[in-house]
Amino acid sequence: MSQSAAHDAIPWQQAGTLAGLLRERVARSPQRVAYRYFADDAWQTLTWAEVAARVGRFQAALRAERLPPGARVAVMLPNGPDWVCFDLAAAALGLVTVPIYAADRPDNAAYLLEHSGAALLLAQSAEQWSALLPHGYLGALQRVVLASDDADDDRVLSLAHWLPAAGEFAVEWTDGEALASIVYTSGTSGRPKGVMLRHRNMLWNADAAERMSPVTPDDLFLSFLPLSHTLERTVGYYLPMLAGAPVAFGRGIQQLADDLRAVRPTVLVSVPRVFERSAVAIRSAIDARGPAVRWLFERMVDLGWREFEFAQRRASAPLFKALLPVLRARLAQPVLAQLGGRLRMAICGGAALPQDVARLFIGLGLPLLQGYGLTEASPVLTVNTLESNRPDSVGLALPDVELRLGDDGELLARSPGVMLGYWQNADATAAVLDADGWMHTGDLAAERDGHWTITGRLKDIIVLGNGEKVPPTDVEHALMLDPLVHQALLVGEGRPYLAAVLVLHAKPWAELARSLGVDPDAPAALADPAVQKAVLARADAALHAFPGYARLRRVHLTLDEWTETNGLLTATQKARRGKLLEHYAEAIDRLYRK
Incomplete structure (x- = not known):
């Protein structure tokens, strides 16, 4: 070194x-480069x-x-x-x-x-x-x-x-104990809640995260997630300053591919959706080269994964290990070059990372580390490390983080990063922070050999692919205030946007259809583009008080009511979310097809 x-x-x-x-x-x-940014058609630099x-x-x-x-x-x-x-x-x-x-x-x-x-x-x-x-x-x-x-x-x-x-x-x-920032995050009322973070909350979190995955001044970060996102702010801004590593500010998600090639970062902080899109593009490009290349590519990914498992001491050395450098030089390096070709660590958080995506990039030779946290924790609570990486988990607890499971399986956390509370919202604060300082995450979790896995959520909060969290019940209730909508199921877990299954009231539906020149009794009427556009416009109006990311992009419309008899409602008339997701699985999948 x-x-x-x-x-x-x-x-x-x-x-x-x-x-x-x-x-x-x-x-x-003082004279080392602190930041790079694009201005006047060129990359500029600033020293500390x-x-x-x-x-x-x-x-x-x-x-x-x-x-x-x-x-x-x-x-x-x-x-x-x-x-x-x-x-x-x-x-x-x-x-x-x-x-x-x-x-x-x-x-x-x-x-x-x-x-x-x-x-x-x-x-x-x-x-x-x-x-x-x-x-x-x-x-x-x-x-x-x-x-x-x-x-x-x-x-x-x-x-x-x-x-x-x-x-x-x-x-x-x-005064490091003083309030430093109010960061707004989704609340159960539909309005965002202001998370109060102290100087020491974020400083400690950056320090603890850096101790898990050390960074040097020769590293280079590419910052493209919004700095309003606490993950980017703590890990992509305060942590590099703490370590003395420079940061290049990307021009936005639309220019991300170009910025990766131009900046050639060594560390990337991202959300799953970015890797999901990249995985689709990679496989499409490989498929276009024909079945022989596709077969060879899949064998390389499989061999790379087995080598990773061997390095993590979870498997024996793979057969034909000597072929891996040759295959990677031919097939992996051109792919990784699109990410700059120098990444030694990619940190992924904000939502669950699909395992097939993790397997692809790790098989290519990219160290991909998944973590977990909440804005209320400044935000990181757990992260995998290069030495101990279980891609099916969210990693190990940071130093000084205490984690335990409540009686209902909820993950509870206590650390120097936990917030002061919610700004001007004592009731919400009391619901999350108990008298002993434990923060109730709302997530269900399990632990194995020190590695934590998130298994679900107590209140079915939907986490989009970009990490934004949306309380479905609040959105559904707002949608059902429209006389047209009888029942609503919000979907979007791990997806790029929100969509919904809406059960319409028969009479308002017929009136809407006729106003659009559509026969309400026609089998294809509910899927008519004019109908879809009109319903989405009404949904936008119903959700005007919610954050921008909580708007609907697509809807599946039906007149078939959910009842206790058909097993889609409980005896107390609550929607059986799991049953509904199963019942509409094919329709929901269509909502996310191009």
Whole structure:
């Protein structure tokens, strides 16, 4: 290992606060590259010293707003240096960052601003800001800053105007126990809940995760998940700073393939959906090369998997092991080159990773590590390691994480990363955090040889392929407020989007069909494109109070009622979700076919 690659992680206790982490990093490696980003048709770089200088400018601008410690400041930008600099400047002053997805629905973003009482918003554009105005009460905002546009009133300034020409970075707030961020996540009421995280919550979590899978300054991260996502924020932003590793900010999911090839990262933090899409593309490309290549490719993946199991000491050495380097050079390396060709570790979290996908990439030679966590835990609780990797599990508990099963099989967790509670929601906090400090995850779990597996959820929360969590009962109830909808089943577990099976009331259905010029008694009427479009529009209206990712993309419509007699309802008239999923399995599968 080269001297530059030596382990250089900053102990989280030494950092003290999130801004203290930057202070310690600049002291250790001021001239090393901190960030890469794409601007002016080329990749640009910033050193740690240059980052500190820009944070100082943000700090001076925030200080001029005369906000007291604890005031909330919101950021609604795509990933990039300004997101980081704003967050660190706020931390240095004791302000509380409220991250909002840059592409969030305007009504949901406005709700977050109102609920958090944000005094300042850093947004991307005038268009983005204008879209918020019709939604919610935004009077608490005393300042709006636009990163890429000019302003048109006294309260709104362009970033170029708001930022002073210079400013000194200094850690003015040193209380690591103080609230650092309010991160909104889906709540059982349909409205997001604000998870309150302290400086030490996220610092400890980054440190503990790094101890499980050490990172060096010679590593390079590619950041493409939104920094509003706590997994990306802790593992893809604070952890690299703690370790001294640079981060390249991707241009977005649409440019991910190009960015992977251009940046050539060594570490990637992702969600299952990215690997699922890649797996489909890989197999399609192999299939196009004919049956002989497909057969050889599958033998290589199988041999690579067996070699992995041998390396993990769970199997004997595979036969024909000597062929693996030859097969990988011919078939795997061109595939892995599309991911940059240098990945030594890919961390996957946010939702369950399909085992056939894990087997494919591991068989190709890519170390894929699945983990588990919740925003409420800052977020990581468990992760597999390179030395102890069970792809059918979510891994081992992080250092200082205590895990146990409740009487009903629910996974309970206790760690230095567990949240303070939910912002302005004492009842929800009490339902999750008990008197002994155990956090109730809502997930059912099992443990084998130290490795944990998530087996289900107590309340059937749907986890989409991108890691977003949606409470189905709340969405279903909202849909059934429409007179057209008699019964509803929300689906989307592990899928790229939400869909639903809707049982329609006969009379409103007939009225809708006739208004669209469709015969309601025709066998194909429920699948008519005009009908589908109209029902989806009504569903959008019914779900207007939910986050953007909770909208429906497709629906299966039926007039066949669920009853106790046909076994689809309980005696108390509750939907038998498992039975319904079995009953509509084929129809649901069609909802996700192109």
